[in-house]
Amino acid sequence: MAKRSARPNSKDQNVCWCNFVKKSTLEEAIKNGATSLNRIFDRTSAGVGSCGGSCRPYIQRMLDQYQKDGTFPENPRPLKKNS
Numbered sequence: 001m002a003k004r005s006a007r008p009n010s011k012d013q014n015v016c017w018c019n020f021v022k023k024s025t026l027e028e029a030i031k032n033g034a035t036s037l038n039r040i041f042d043r044t045s046a047g048v049g050s051c052g053g054s055c056r057p058y059i060q061r062m063l064d065q066y067q068k069d070g071t072f073p074e075n076p077r078p079l080k081k082n083s
């Protein structure tokens with residue numbers, strides 16, 4: 001089973017906590033042609049977990065930034081200050 005990593009400075013943090021989908025997995029999917037949230041969901045299983053998709057805004061942020069300038073946010077899912 002994959003280890004959870006939710007530290008904000010982790011280089012390969014889990015963006016989708018329900019399905020343990022890491023930032024690098026999402027980046028690869030986007031680089032390889034997943035141009036919409038639905039395509040990312042299909043390729044990675046991120047965004048379709050039991051919480052109902054709380055990670056979707058973060059995935060959208062990754063997709064938007066990549067489509068804008070070809071880069072990804074360093075920390076797409078920041079933690080709350082008190083968590």
Ligand code: FES
Nearest residue numbers: 016017018049055
């Ligand atoms: S955190 Fe991604 S679907 Fe729940």
